[in-house]
Amino acid sequence: MALLPDLPFPERSDAGCHGSDLAAFFREAETAGLLASTAAVRLEECRRDLAAGRPAALSEAELAFGARVAWRNQARCIGRLHWRSLQVSDRRDCTDLPDVVAALCEHVACSTADGAVRPFMTVFAPAEPGRRGITMRNRQLAGYAGYLRNGSVLGDPLNVELTAEAIALGWTPPGSLTAFDLLPWILVGEDGRPVLVPLPPGLIREIPLSHPAWPAFADLGLRWYAVPVVTDLAFRVAGTVFPFAPFSGWYMGTEIACRNLGDENRYNVLPAVARVMGLDTVSKSVLWKDRALIELNTAVLHSFGAAGCRIVDHHTASAEFMRFCGAEKKAGRPVSARWDWIVPPLSGSVTPVFHLPMTDLGLRPEFFRPE
Ligand code: ARG
Numbered sequence: 395m396a397l398l399p400d401l402p403f404p405e406r407s408d409a410g411c412h413g414s415d416l417a418a419f420f421r422e423a424e425t426a427g428l429l430a431s432t433a434a435v436r437l438e439e440c441r442r443d444l445a446a447g448r449p450a451a452l453s454e455a456e457l458a459f460g461a462r463v464a465w466r467n468q469a470r471c472i473g474r475l476h477w478r479s480l481q482v483s484d485r486r487d488c489t490d491l492p493d494v495v496a497a498l499c500e501h502v503a504c505s506t507a508d509g510a511v512r513p514f515m516t517v518f519a520p521a522e523p524g525r526r527g528i529t530m531r532n533r534q535l536a537g538y539a540g541y542l543r544n545g546s547v548l549g550d551p552l553n554v555e556l557t558a559e560a561i562a563l564g565w566t567p568p569g570s571l572t573a574f575d576l577l578p579w580i581l582v583g584e585d586g587r588p589v590l591v592p593l594p595p596g597l598i599r600e601i602p603l604s605h606p607a608w609p610a611f612a613d614l615g616l617r618w619y620a621v622p623v624v625t626d627l628a629f630r631v632a633g634t635v636f637p638f639a640p641f642s643g644w645y646m647g648t649e650i651a652c653r654n655l656g657d658e659n660r661y662n663v664l665p666a667v668a669r670v671m672g673l674d675t676v677s678k679s680v681l682w683k684d685r686a687l688i689e690l691n692t693a694v695l696h697s698f699g700a701a702g703c704r705i706v707d708h709h710t711a712s713a714e715f716m717r718f719c720g721a722e723k724k725a726g727r728p729v730s731a732r733w734d735w736i737v738p739p740l741s742g743s744v745t746p747v748f749h750l751p752m753t754d755l756g757l758r759p760e761f762f763r764p765e
Contacts, residue, residue: 416440416632419460419759428455440632449520450632458482460631460759461515465641466722467757470735472711472747473643475718476513480641483516491583494518494528495591498579501640502535506599506621511644511704517629518638527637529764531556531580531588535623535640536598539567539575549573551659556580563590573661574600574617601701605693610670616663618650618694620703631759641761644704646711651691652739663690691740708738712745719750730755 417437424433430453440450452460458480466477481504485497497516505514519527533552540547540554547554548571556577561567565578576598579591599620605611621642629639655661667686668675675682698705706714715736722729731752742748 415758419463419632422463423456423459426459428453428459444633447523449522449634452632452634454484457484457486457517457631461517461629461639461641464629464631464759464761465513465515467730467760469730469732469752469754469756471643472646472715472736472738473706475714475721476643477718480513480515483514485516486519489519489528489584491528491581491589491591494581495579498535498640499594499597501623501642502597502621505623505642509599509620509701509703511621511642513641513643514623515629515639515641517636519636521635521637526584526586528584529582529638530625530640531559531582532577533624533626535579535625535642536619536621537577538573539571539577541567541571549575550654550661553577559588560590563588565590565592573615576600576619599703601697601703603693603697604700605689606696608670608689611667611689611693614663614666614670616655616661616693618645618654620698620701621645622649626763627761628764629759629761635764637764639761644706645698646706646708646738647691647695647698648708648738648740651694652687655690655694656687687740708740709745712738712747716746716750728755728757730757 417433420429420433420436420440423429423436429436436456443450461482462477462480465471465480466474468474483497483501483504488494488497497518501514501516505512521527533556537553537556538550539557539560540549540551541557542554549557560578560580563580568575576593578593581589581591583589600617601620602612603614603616603618622645623640623642625638625640627639627641629636653660655663664683664686665675667690668682671686671689673682673685674680695705695707719729732754733752736747736752738745738747
């Protein structure tokens with residue numbers, strides 16, 4: 395696989411370069427030394443492509459830079475200090491389903507990196523008039539089935555529909571169902587037809603959860619996958635839409651503990667954790683949910699750490715986000731951010747981001763949810 399090389403970035407760039415329009419994007423790329431010709435020439439060429447209804451003919455370096463800036467612009471992401479380290483695999487050439495599957499497997503392997511999780515993005519072909527391109531029904535490359543059984547759900551309620559669709563397409567769930575059965579992939583081909591792709595065994599790394607102080611916690615049988623690879627957002631750069639451009643970073647512990655496992659409409663495990671801890675769950679005011687939530691978060695960070703898999707706690711991530719804001723200010727760029735996404739769902743007010751005013755500026759290049 396041809397990985398795009400690390401690109402040099404100036405500490406300061408001076409071109410009013412928040413990338414929200416084409417000219418600013420090429421000016422910043424020029425300042426970063428990424429263009430074969432001048433920004434003015436590239437702008438003109440790109441405008442010609444777009445006016446003719448073609449995707450912009452971006453070089454690999456421009457594509458990778460666009461991907462990194464799209465991450466930098468992502469108002470919902472707290473992890474953006476690391477935007478320059480995004481590795482980009484240019485698979486615009488890859489149109490056959492088997493090639494796409496191979497590229498997805500490579501994405502999982504390269505981003506998981508045996509626990510040394512690396513921010514990674516694979517860019518497939520751009521949309522063109524009359525060509526929808528290959529996409530995917532799954533929200534992420536890893537996800538757990540949710541089985542509806544007389545009114546309650548075994549597994550992840552988020553994936554009930556996807557699970558039913560996979561079964562309708564011929565997927566056979568494991569003989570004895572569990573709450574953590576990895577789903578197969580459902581790719582949608584150029585013709586719009588869904589195609590079931592069995593998950594290569596052993597591809598997805600998972601971490602069983604245990605707690606450093608409560609041995610009985612492990613008996614809950616909780617686990618989560620190591621790397622979230624988001625597959626349901628499109629990527630837009632230089633007026634060109636890439637409908638399928640999976641990207642991934644490492645987890646922040648709260649995503650798994652507070653939301654995926656803790657949310658009442660997800661795995662809803664707080665009552666079970668409280669039982670392990672012997673907490674009285676009758677009165678809300680004894681804060682049993684808060685205590686269970688802290689220990690669930692502790693278990694996630696502890697288990698990933700013990701497995702040698704990169705993860706970040708919400709205090710460190712918040713401090714890094716503050717550094718990101720400082721660096722962006724120094725570079726003369728505004729930071730686009732959404733308070734409701736950036737502030738961690740645990741102990742919000744003791745993280746510095748709680749006290750930061752934020753505005754979503756809708757900057758481009760961007761990731762966005764396709765219609
Ligand atoms: N919140 C999503 C999940 O829990 C993952 C979104 C991307 N997160 C990340 N750390 N890159 O699966």
